[in-house]
Amino acid sequence: MGNDDISRALALYVKRQATADDIQVLEFFRLSGGAIQSNYALTVQCTGGDYPGRLELVVRSDSASVIAASLSREQEFQVLSVAYDAGVTVPQPLWLCTDTSVIGNVFCVMRRVSGIAAGHKLVKGGLTPLQEKNLMHQLGQELARLHKVRPPDVRLSSLPSPPASPVQARINAYRKALDAIPEPHPVLEWSLNWLEQNTPGSNGVVLCQCDFRTGNYMVDEGRLTGVLDWEFAAWSDPYEDLGWLCSKSWRFGADHKEVGGIGDKVDLFQGYARVSGLEVDHDKVLYWEVMGMTRWAIIALQQAQRHLSGEQSSLELALTGCLLPEIEFDLLTQIGELGGI
Numbered sequence: 001m002g003n004d005d006i007s008r009a010l011a012l013y014v015k016r017q018a019t020a021d022d023i024q025v026l027e028f029f030r031l032s033g034g035a036i037q038s039n040y041a042l043t044v045q046c047t048g049g050d051y052p053g054r055l056e057l058v059v060r061s062d063s064a065s066v067i068a069a070s071l072s073r074e075q076e077f078q079v080l081s082v083a084y085d086a087g088v089t090v091p092q093p094l095w096l097c098t099d100t101s102v103i104g105n106v107f108c109v110m111r112r113v114s115g116i117a118a119g120h121k122l123v124k125g126g127l128t129p130l131q132e133k134n135l136m137h138q139l140g141q142e143l144a145r146l147h148k149v150r151p152p153d154v155r156l157s158s159l160p161s162p163p164a165s166p167v168q169a170r171i172n173a174y175r176k177a178l179d180a181i182p183e184p185h186p187v188l189e190w191s192l193n194w195l196e197q198n199t200p201g202s203n204g205v206v207l208c209q210c211d212f213r214t215g216n217y218m219v220d221e222g223r224l225t226g227v228l229d230w231e232f233a234a235w236s237d238p239y240e241d242l243g244w245l246c247s248k249s250w251r252f253g254a255d256h257k258e259v260g261g262i263g264d265k266v267d268l269f270q271g272y273a274r275v276s277g278l279e280v281d282h283d284k285v286l287y288w289e290v291m292g293m294t295r296w297a298i299i300a301l302q303q304a305q306r307h308l309s310g311e312q313s314s315l316e317l318a319l320t321g322c323l324l325p326e327i328e329f330d331l332l333t334q335i336g337e338l339g340g341i
Contacts (some may be wrong), residue, residue, distance in 0.1 A: 006040070014044055014109070019048075020048055023046050026043040027042075032118075037060055037061065037073075038060070040060075043056050056112040057111060061103065070231045076108065077093055080093045086146060091112065091226045092111040114220045122219055123251070123253065131222030133263065135224060135263060137271035139212075139245065143212060144271070144272045147276065148206070149206060153207075159233075162235035163236070166202075166240065174294055187331060188328070191294045192294060203237050205237070206236070207233065209227065211244070239285060239288045243284075244288070245268070246265060247296070249327060286338060300320050303320040
């Protein structure tokens with residue numbers, strides 16, 4: 001289907017769901033990013049119904065190729081709904097369409113939030129020191145609210161069962177994924193060995209976003225307006241989200257700012273503690289940073305393989321694979337600083 005066909009089909013779908021008397025498409029375009037999912041911005045003017053007036057939406061569907069770790073759109077929509085109910089700042093989920101005859105794929109529709117998400121822009125976006133500090137507090141509070149969701153939860157029955165040991169489950173999954181890569185990668189094998197030999201104590205199992213980082217949340221005038229991209233959400237250790245956010249891989253060149261290239265850990269941890277009532281263990285965050293960098297390195301290899309195999313010809317996927325040497329350098333450096341060499 002072409003963009004015009006998709007636009008018309010989505011307008012008719014929204015008209016039915018919103019019980020509108022009439023609907024007019026004001027704008028429709030594909031959003032940037034989305035190597036795993038396709039995201040479209042749709043703005044309509046509704047006459048009558050449940051949402052009269054201007055309605056700004058995001059439509060999220062599968063792209064041409066998916067990866068096994070990604071949730072289905074049905075699962076992601078349910079996770080987003082649970083996070084929304086838990087008070088996490090996410091785009092309001094509106095509708096899930098499993099009828100593939102509408103646009104050719106299952107898709108979900110949510111309200112569009114204002115701001116920018118691009119990591120390189122946020123890092124260089126001119127936030128004041130006070131805005132940086134407040135944003136760190138917000139991010140910590142968002143994670144603490146999310147981590148209050150614990151299994152069992154019937155609303156999330158479609159997710160894989162909670163692991164007995166999130167740490168070991170991640171190590172096992174990454175070993176399996178690395179074994180499927182044709183060529184050897186000794187740095188990653190070594191980092192997995194280090195992770196297994198230095199396993200920290202358990203912190204329980206909670207709902208984790210598992211991709212909570214700069215680039216996946218929207219900021220408008222220094223304020224968080226929405227946490228995006230929930231396709232990797234899973235039951236895991238709460239420190240997985242904290243470590244991923246603080247990993248060197250997501251600082252966009254601003255390595256002196258330990259949280260996403262924007263702020264300081266002390267402010268993030270204060271925000272988390274304020275809502276959770278739990279003090280953050282700095283050493284456990286550092287461990288999960290290593291776990292996160294190992295994961296990102298393997299994802300980079302998988303993305304490159306999608307391109308090289310011909311599954312999905314994409315310059316973006318190919319360039320992602322080129323990040324591997326930098327990630328490996330960061331792994332060697334951090335493990336060395338933690339006494340691993």
